Amino acid sequence: MERPRFFTRQVLAEGxxxxxxxEPARHIARTLRMQPGDRLVLFDGSGDEYPGELVTADKRHVTLRCGPARTIDRESPLAVELGIAISRGDRVDWVVQKATELGVARIAPLLTTRGLNLPADRxxxxxxxxxxxxxxxxxxxxxxxVPEIGFPQPLDSWLDxxxxxxxxxxDPRAKPGDLPAQVGTIALLCGPEGGLEDEEVKRARAAGFxxxxLGPRILRTETAPLAALAVLQARWGDLRF
Structure with a gap:
């Protein structure tokens, strides 16, 4: 059985x-009901992971001891920065979760004309x-x-x-075009429901986009970036079929 994995913001080191x-302590103690001596895996975002053994596990405190670091590279050779318009509901939540699974390197939440106008204080x-x-x-x-999630910003700021x-x-209206044979870094922009306004598309084109x-069907704003990521990872990244 695979050991459960947990992220921590603390710096990890052997011993x-x-x-x-x-949050992870509650999950370990209350949901998984793990006990002292049980083993798991920790990572802190640095690229290594650490096998760990629980020392204490009660409702208030979970402590563990780290084993030796293991360098296991599961990152895609294709680095994709995804600029995603902030939409209503939990659409961005869904995209962040699935884009992370698909190997995205960075996500930039964007304020666009037709997207959600997220107040500055939120x-x-x-x-x-x-x-x-x-x-x-x-x-x-x-x-x-862990992919970095950028601070929500206007589209123009990101383009700069x-x-x-x-x-x-x-762009579902675009004509299929030629793509390079090899590429290592991509910026991918996806608009909100209803798409980007023509003026926003013009500004993006002026910025080199x-x-x-993706095909004859119009995909929802939460579907399109994930389909694109899968296609790009299959072409230049590490998805295989």
């Missing part, structure tokens, strides 16, 4: 004894929420590096910072 944060809280979703997805899928050599906008069309 160290740490007390876990409240942006950091939302960013933290999405970061925790990414951490949890890494626990499940085996990644030891993107430096990936290949930049693509998802080409268009990417």
């Amino acid at each position: 160290s004894e740490i007390e876990l944060e409240a 942006r950091e809280k939302k960013r933290g929420h999405w970061q925790r979703i990414a951490e949890s997805a890494c626990e499940q899928c085996g990644r030891n590096c 910072t993107v430096d990936a050599p290949l930049r693509l906008i998802l 080409g268009t990417l069309q």
Whole structure:
């Protein structure tokens, strides 16, 4: 049976004894009902993972001792930065979780004309929420590096910072175009329900973005980026079939 995996924001080292944060501690003690002597795996986002043994496990405190670091690379050779328009409901939650499983390197939540106008005082809280979703997805899928979730920002601000050599906008109206044979870094932009406005597409094109069309059907805003990630990872990354 696979050992359960847990993310911690604490720096891990062989032989160290740490007390876990409240959320994973509750899961270990109350949900999984693990006991002292049980084994698990910890990672801190640095790329290594550490086998661990529980020292104490009660309702208030869970401590464990770290074993030797294991360097296991499960990261894709294709680094994708996903710019995703902030939409209503839990659509961004879903995209963050599944994009992490698909190997995305970074996610930039974007404020667009037709997207959700997230108030300034809620942006950091939302960013933290999405970061925790990414951490949890890494626990499940085996990644030891957690993708960074950027602070929510206007589309134009993000366009000014993107430096990936290949930049693509998802556009169901676009015509299929030629793509390079080899690429290592991509910026992928996906709009909200109803898509990006024409002026936003023009600004993205001016910033070096080409268009990417996935097929004859129009996909929902939470489906399109995941389908695109799967296609791109199959072409240039590490998805195999």
